[in-house]
Amino acid sequence: MYNPIFEKEKFKREVTNNVKTLFRKTVDEATPQQLFQAVSYAVKEVIIDDWIATQKAYKEQDPKIVYYMSMEFLMGRALGNNLINMTAYKEVAEALDEMGIDLNAVENEEPDAALGNGGLGRLAACFLDSLATLGYAAYGCGIRYRYGMFKQKIEDGYQVETPDNWLKNGNPFELRRPEYAKEVRFGGNIRVEYDEEGKTHFVQEHYESVRAVPYDMPIVGYNNHMVNTLRIWDAEPIVDFQLDEFDRGDYHKAVEQENLAKNIVEVLYPNDNHYAGKELRLKQQYFFISASIQQALSKYKMTHDDIHKLPEKVTFQMNDTHPTVAVAELMRILLDEEGLGWNEAWEITTHTCAYTNHTIMAEALEKWPIDLFSRLLPRVYQIIQEIDRRFVEQIRSQYPGDEGKVKRMAILMDGQVKMAHLAIVAGYSVNGVAALHTEILKKQELRDFYEMMPSKFNNKTNGITQRRFLLHGNPLLADWVTEKLGTKDWATDLSLMSGLRKWADDEEALKEFMSIKYKNKERLAQYILEHNGIEIDPRSIFDVQVKRLHEYKRQLLNILHVMYLYNQIKEHPERSFYPRTFIFGAKASAGYIRAKQIIKLINSVADVVNNDRSINGKLKVVFIEDYRVSNAELLFAGADVSEQISTASKEASGTGNMKFMLNGAPTLGTMDGANVEIVQEVGIENAFIFGLSSDEVISFEQHGGYNPVDIYNSDHEIRRVVDQLVDGTYGYGNREMYRDLYNSLLNTKSSSRADMYFILKDFRAYAEAQEKVEAAYRDRDRWAKMALLNTASCGKFSSDRTIEEYVKDIWHLDKLTVEV
Numbered sequence: 061m062y063n064p065i066f067e068k069e070k071f072k073r074e075v076t077n078n079v080k081t082l083f084r085k086t087v088d089e090a091t092p093q094q095l096f097q098a099v100s101y102a103v104k105e106v107i108i109d110d111w112i113a114t115q116k117a118y119k120e121q122d123p124k125i126v127y128y129m130s131m132e133f134l135m136g137r138a139l140g141n142n143l144i145n146m147t148a149y150k151e152v153a154e155a156l157d158e159m160g161i162d163l164n165a166v167e168n169e170e171p172d173a174a175l176g177n178g179g180l181g182r183l184a185a186c187f188l189d190s191l192a193t194l195g196y197a198a199y200g201c202g203i204r205y206r207y208g209m210f211k212q213k214i215e216d217g218y219q220v221e222t223p224d225n226w227l228k229n230g231n232p233f234e235l236r237r238p239e240y241a242k243e244v245r246f247g248g249n250i251r252v253e254y255d256e257e258g259k260t261h262f263v264q265e266h267y268e269s270v271r272a273v274p275y276d277m278p279i280v281g282y283n284n285h286m287v288n289t290l291r292i293w294d295a296e297p298i299v300d301f302q303l304d305e306f307d308r309g310d311y312h313k314a315v316e317q318e319n320l321a322k323n324i325v326e327v328l329y330p331n332d333n334h335y336a337g338k339e340l341r342l343k344q345q346y347f348f349i350s351a352s353i354q355q356a357l358s359k360y361k362m363t364h365d366d367i368h369k370l371p372e373k374v375t376f377q378m379n380d381t382h383p384t385v386a387v388a389e390l391m392r393i394l395l396d397e398e399g400l401g402w403n404e405a406w407e408i409t410t411h412t413c414a415y416t417n418h419t420i421m422a423e424a425l426e427k428w429p430i431d432l433f434s435r436l437l438p439r440v441y442q443i444i445q446e447i448d449r450r451f452v453e454q455i456r457s458q459y460p461g462d463e464g465k466v467k468r469m470a471i472l473m474d475g476q477v478k479m480a481h482l483a484i485v486a487g488y489s490v491n492g493v494a495a496l497h498t499e500i501l502k503k504q505e506l507r508d509f510y511e512m513m514p515s516k517f518n519n520k521t522n523g524i525t526q527r528r529f530l531l532h533g534n535p536l537l538a539d540w541v542t543e544k545l546g547t548k549d550w551a552t553d554l555s556l557m558s559g560l561r562k563w564a565d566d567e568e569a570l571k572e573f574m575s576i577k578y579k580n581k582e583r584l585a586q587y588i589l590e591h592n593g594i595e596i597d598p599r600s601i602f603d604v605q606v607k608r609l610h611e612y613k614r615q616l617l618n619i620l621h622v623m624y625l626y627n628q629i630k631e632h633p634e635r636s637f638y639p640r641t642f643i644f645g646a647k648a649s650a651g652y653i654r655a656k657q658i659i660k661l662i663n664s665v666a667d668v669v670n671n672d673r674s675i676n677g678k679l680k681v682v683f684i685e686d687y688r689v690s691n692a693e694l695l696f697a698g699a700d701v702s703e704q705i706s707t708a709s710k711e712a713s714g715t716g717n718m719k720f721m722l723n724g725a726p727t728l729g730t731m732d733g734a735n736v737e738i739v740q741e742v743g744i745e746n747a748f749i750f751g752l753s754s755d756e757v758i759s760f761e762q763h764g765g766y767n768p769v770d771i772y773n774s775d776h777e778i779r780r781v782v783d784q785l786v787d788g789t790y791g792y793g794n795r796e797m798y799r800d801l802y803n804s805l806l807n808t809k810s811s812s813r814a815d816m817y818f819i820l821k822d823f824r825a826y827a828e829a830q831e832k833v834e835a836a837y838r839d840r841d842r843w844a845k846m847a848l849l850n851t852a853s854c855g856k857f858s859s860d861r862t863i864e865e866y867v868k869d870i871w872h873l874d875k876l877t878v879e880v
């Protein structure tokens with residue numbers, strides 16, 4: 061029934077014609093990149109009609125709209141995903157095949173849209189996919205960075221960053237929308253004016269401004285003709301747009317504004333879970349927020365005349381504190397441009413903005429210095445002062461005499477603007493991203509706020525889209541699931557996966573399941589051979605840890621354990637040892653020196669271990685260069701073991717854990733983030749859980765940590781591994797190369813605590829859990845059952861479920877139907 065693209069012959073003609081008009085070539089002469097462009101434009105042609113139909117449905121049905129505000133959208137590639145959601149993938153592959161074109165090769169020509177760092181940005185991308193699929197009206201609002209997440213090269217074992225010029229060949233799916241451009245103002249000062257009626261007006265003068273120009277990317281819903289929009293803003297100089305009378309003819313000003321525009325959207329900050337306090341970053345935040353809110357309000361006002369009813373039609377979801385300036389910007393527009401009084405404006409704002417918290421780690425909390433903030437955003441700062449003044453008054457009346465509360469909760473304190481506090485005070489909802497995380501927020505980090513406004517707090521456990529991470533990333537398993545369930549409805553209702561449980565004792569089904577895993581391991585081995593030049597054995601256990609490099613994620617624990625295994629194999633060559641391949645993939649923020657040392661260590665260990673002929677290839681270590689969404693899809697599909705070993709309490713949710721589970725890889729992990737809920741769903745007997753609990757970690761932290769030296773002294777195998785960091789074993793004879801890592805584990809003299817992330821404390825438990833992995837893997841039937849049960853139990857972790865919860869508890873959206 062639904063087959064927009066297929067008229068196959070028409071599609072083929074379209075591709076041929078695109079090659080001709082775009083490149084003056086025939087299909088045979090076209091380069092792979094040119095074929096990617098030609099195919100993508102042919103696909104966009106089909107998407108456009110549904111995109112128009114969706115806009116028409118917006119107009120006619122006037123649904124409430126969620127604006128998902130995020131500094132990051134880690135979209136990955138669009139072509140294959142669009143085809144999957146149009147349910148046209150196989151047909152297009154076939155059509156192209158008839159033209160002698162390999163769709164897979166074409167897909168590989170597309171650069172990832174890597175406008176994000178990791179989990180937070182990928183969550184935003186999964187949410188957009190689910191919103192469109194479930195029929196909700198939504199805009200993603202973000203920044204069109206000229207350079208996204210850097211490309212990672214590994215040179216001599218070290219990470220080297222190179223710019224990600226993702227737009228160099230143009231982006232076939234985007235649409236520039238100059239007609240929706242907005243002006244965004246920075247700096248200057250505020251002059252107060254009184255009109256005839258004695259009303260106060262705040263006039264910003266001597267400011268610099270840029271022109272925000274939106275680019276729209278289609279977000280194709282699955283099999284429903286819905287196409288939502290990711291609207292990302294580019295900055296252009298305002299000079300040829302409209303120069304304020306005051307500035308006309310000011311050449312220097314014009315040049316400054318040109319530079320401001322250039323700089324503002326130049327690059328994504330590559331920090332994950334870390335606040336750097338850079339002025340340009342604050343400019344980026346206000347830039348896209350101001351443009352997005354202006355845009356949302358003008359759209360609302362086109363068809364509604366009562367601004368007081370804004371909360372009935374609009375909700376702004378703030379993805380972490382990065383977009384929190386939205387609450388003050390909305391207040392500014394309501395007060396200064398709509399002419400509302402404070403109470404009216406506050407009533408609207410506090411029913412329109414909602415906040416998602418993503419971390420409890422102190423180093424990630426955004427606290428802008430007041431001098432910087434007030435200089436850059438003078439009017440917004442005045443408004444925050446007033447919000448703070450009223451809030452502090454409220455604290456004092458509710459908790460008389462408790463100045464400790466004021467100090468802990470105020471928005472403005474110690475010369476800083478605390479963005480999380482602003483978001484909580486002005487937002488009508490505060491949500492954590494996994495059950496454990498939300499509990500920690502309520503009991504520890506945000507306890508004062510929870511006590512004062514308990515009804516705002518709620519949990520929304522993260523999820524992932526099965527369209528990208530199973531249908532697209534693992535077509536063999538997707539087909540098998542469809543066959544076994546007798547329906548493909550799992551693509552939009554992942555709870556149906558539980559129907560696979562009945563195959564968990566069926567020998568034939570288990571064999572099929574494992575043979576698919578084997579083929580995916582071969583596919584991954586091929587990728588590794590091509591990219592790393594390392595030959596790995598698909599019969600070995602593929603143990604995978606892919607995620608941003610962060611001390612709390614404990615890649616160091618993993619690689620220390622590899623060093624330990626290597627010692628074991630060397631010392632006990634007589635023992636039987638099941639062959640293992642440890643696969644890592646991780647980018648470190650460019651300025652995060654210790655994270656980069658860990659990457660170097662992993663590569664050094666890989667060098668030593670992979671080239672030691674004496675161990676007969678029993679152990680291999682691979683570092684995947686440039687981990688990103690496109691190669692992630694291969695990694696999840698080809699993994700046997702999912703490493704989720706963060707220090708308990710530190711990983712708010714994790715979503716990589718869910719992608720592995722979906723693809724049939726049991727979790728080896730701590731009771732942290734969403735791992736807790738994964739274990740609840742699959743059963744603890746189908747996971748490998750170890751280590752300190754979050755309560756234990758928090759308790760140690762409240763008592764100044766623990767003493768790792770005791771462990772070092774009492775466990776000679778651990779001592780040996782730690783010593784190998786500084787005895788030249790992995791430093792090519794250089795004993796200083798990993799001295800800092802060694803010190804981080806043992807040295808209590810340094811300013812921070814020794815072994816802050818409890819690596820040595822959890823080491824033994826981890827090694828024992830790894831032994832259980834090996835034992836379980838040796839039992840082929842047991843392993844197959846475990847793996848299958850993971851796939852069968854992943855239903856909860858679809859972002860469709862997460863979005864339905866946001867809709868029910870926070871957004872209250874209407875479902876839309878698109879007619880074509």
Ligand SMILES: *Cc1c(COP(=O)(O)O)cnc(C)c1O
Nearest residue numbers: 178179607688689692714715716
């Ligand atoms: C899912 C995903 C992440 C998040 O992984 P975690 O293990 O949850 O930190 C990061 N990067 C990419 C490319 C992803 O696909």
